[in-house]
Amino acid sequence: MVVNRSVQTEKKDVSDLIVIGAGAGGMTTALVAALQGLSVTLCEATEQVGGTTATSAGTIWIPGNHQSKEIGLDDSLENGRVYLDAILGKEDPHGRRSAYLGTADEAIAFLESRSEIKFVPAGIHPDYLQFPGAAVSGRALGPAEFDGRRLGSEFRRIRPPLQDLMILGGMMAGKADVKALIGRYRNWNNFFHSAKILARYGQDRLSYRRGTRLVLGNALIARLYYSLRQAGVIVRFNTELCDLVRDRGRVTGALVNEGGTRLLLHTRLGVVLATGGIGHNRTLRSSLWSNNASFPSLAFERNRGDGIVAAQRAGAVLDRHKDSFFWQPVSRIPEKGGSERLFPHLYLDRTKPGIIAVDGTGNRFANEAASYHHFVEAMWARNGSDNAIPCYFICDSLFVRSYGLGIIAPGTRFFQRYEESGYIKTDPTLAGLAKKIGVEPQSLLLSVKKNNQYALTGHDADFGQGSTLLNTFNGDPGHKPNPCLGQISAPPFFALAIWPADAASSTGLATDADGVVLDENGSRICGLYACGNDMASIMNGAYPGPGITIGPAMVFGYRIALHAKRMLSRSQEHLAMRNFHESK
Template sequence: MASKSAYDLIVVGAGAGGMATALCAAHRGLDVLLCEASDFAGGTTAFSAGTLWVPGNRASQALGTADSVARARTYLDAVIGAHDPRGLRAAFLESAADAVDFLARHTQVRFAAAGLHPDYLISEGAATEGRAVAAVPYDGRLLGDDFRRVRPPLPDFMVLGGMMVGKADVQALIGRYRHWRHFLHVAKLVTRHAVDRLTHSRGTRLVMGNALVARFLASLQEAGVPVLYRSRMQVLRQVEGRVVGVELLTDEGPLSLTARCGVVLACGGLGRDEAWRRQFGPSEAGVSPSLVAPANLGEGVRSAASLGAHIDAHEGGYFWQPVSRVPTADGGHRLFPHLYLDRAKPGLIAVNRAGDRFTNEADSYHHFAEALWRQPPGPGAPAHLVCDARFVQRYGLGVIPPGTRRLRRYREQGYLLSAETLDGLAAQMGIPAATLRATVERFNALARNGTDTDWGKGRSVLNRFNGDAAHGPNPCLAPIQDGPFCALAIWQADAASSTGLSCDAHGRVLNAEEQPIAGLYAVGNDMASVMRGTYPGPGITLGPAITFGYRAATHAAASRPTATETGADTERTHS
């Protein structure tokens, strides 16, 4: 239970946006409580790469990267449109680098320049490097007992029963017998992991989103900000139009708390709430699978809407990733996101239920998944990644690691389809054999020529970045020619919502008349995305989440209400 009943600021949700808000508010002198519905901190952030899109960040500038906020503004204007409702985009560009610097000065949250990490769209102002920063790896042992509070990553992003690996680690693992530097790198990782497992349930070398979450947790410890776990918000308390507190449901029962400066909603957006998903998703035909943290049930948006908050709906409603379904021992399945490890590599295509290619397989996960959703016979039907067994052995496919020669296990699990001939594979896929043969023959001709004139695979810096640099002339193209042939079903899954609460540049939640609801803020995915349903580059959810957490905390600290404004007369509650 909370140690007292009143705080300056109550933040609901311990994802990146909520933790950033709580930390910045504490360092602005506010007495803060952070509430979290689950047993873990991190939310969906813990599953992510931990990358932030921060134009003008000092870490990249220190390395001499030639980029600017002005160029990023040009890029966003080109891909989103020049219209900037309520100045949110301008506020993000103005404050993103300052937010990262503030955390670096006052907390243990550290970011490093991500180096070559291209924007996702070909447009004026796009950059190949300088805008992405990534959380610096963290030693989870420093958290002590709070290490158990870091939400584990997706199980398929760990190896050897709990060892986290980043992109550089993956390359070292693949080439461990090709170069002594890779071998030494892997040997150090495995030795560290073996020692970790003597005292911990998983590896304590944390990278990507787990590193970011751990650094936030360590900083909250250091700042003395309490985190109340297993406390789900039920009601926002309002007095004479001002939000003055929350009612929570905890393991010990209901808990009513007062917030003198306000409440910040950082609950993760629309989440897994089926009604929201049907209302704001791209189709009424069904609900897509979700990569959102299981505890996210959309109560932040729902509670604000009950106070008259306006929901700013964007086309598509969500940010997407393609996933395969990995069978589990209990007869169910878990989701594996196909981000960059397989789709861009040479010798793979994606085909729809008619057997046709339908997009550039090497484009970003969001844009690939958007194209997947539009394929016949409609939403909810899978497409297939098609390659040959040689491709799987070299690059891996989904959860099948590189170096795999024997595919029987994955076939018997129902994860993978394979056949000696394309006709046999088509029969298993349930698509016309003649169409699949023609599609593969067409692709092979393009691959041998080195140019994909149909869909442009390999045309962009992003495509080539995720392809195979050792393969030429096009690092993303190679023929699919020798059996056995393989197919893996993939679906579209949401990773975050773009639709959310209308807010102003300080993160204050707005009503239908675009007036602030006093004492109520929203950050992260509870706040409608400044990208307005577009996906310009890596980290475009975490970058704004932390930036507006910083801005909301700064505004709350500067806007302490008087005793009269926080009085207890005429209180109304809303769930």
């Protein structure tokens, strides 16, 4: 590219590696590179780190990880390989799947030994599909809780979770916390746990805008950012990627916009794209979805696909998957001015006993307790014959008091403001509710009647809800005979419209096993790397289990840093040999 004279050139501050994007993948790459002795420039387009990872559960999927083995959970790398082979078929031509499996535990062990990154076994956390090699426990790891106060004033740099997933306006809660809070009066352990985290939150709010007890994806991001600061890596905030700089086929720098000033950053080893995938880029989204349906996205709102677009201009190609998106079911929350925000229905309500999902005809169409991704796949499949977009969650007042419904918290007894805003529909009768959502009353009545019969027997003859370990794991273990099946009989009755939304893209830039971006001929574009959702998923559109986006983002960030280090070593060896021969 030709650089305009108005562009400032930072020649004196050439770095070994330029990383674009401060999510899990980008920060891991920058951290490992710095720990290997490389100089790193880390650019983030916004004022905060974390991207979509900050609002996620922060889980990573690592078959055969050492943390689980240390507490006696039985899993192996080979079983993980068998599982993925059964789902995905033969290995990809560049060996990325084998590279991931072979490096994953090594990468996490390196981070834990050299930084503040800490993971704990999730215990029982089943894989999402029933294939040979599937595991019930031992593969999922979650980030250890982190005290945000350790960051001091830099705590403001951690992107907060989704506002509707925080309690009392700013308190984070993991799965164990939610269980304790809902059952706080059932036993002393729950009561004391709830009292402890509430007291901590109350103390936090005297000095902070939100709670500093960080869990889930927020804890992971905070640990990464804290570790980067310890390693001396400075994040250049408000620095957006404009274009990549190439010289004789090699990427040698990045043109960025830093707070309104265009800068040309130079690199010795390469540029790493970790900008979050296609995000909200309309052109890319429409090119990857063929049924002409639009849908919202849970991706970070500032993610516009800049990394992928810049890479394409540099000759990169997309590795397109038949299923290009990873899905989550969401409800739309109306806001003033006509805007809206999204609430993801992962396990808090959808998988509990006493709720069903119906299509536009009032009939059930799926196992409500399937994984979020596979539930939305069922929505799309049904939408071809009977409109299931939106579909509707149907439940009663007892369900809402017990488990909540979307943004309506458990224990809520007054629902007028939710109905007036358009978030829910309610009615004293199921027939009246059916008319309000535009479905055939008799169909809805029959669907509820069958559900109530299944709740008594514990057997869902239509879709097998509660028949898998994943189902029962996310259900209510105290509800019998089936933790996922319950009566819908206590008026008033509720309906909540549910839509498909993508959480990330599976399609991304084609790369090799070291994260080097490839061109249309399958050749490496020297000096250009990609990880996270900028890199095409090694899962090829499938969703085998929890953490299959963040895990690869971190592992390939680790591999990229090691590859860059090897390139530097080879360059130095070559230079030393040349100087040796020239001196003779």
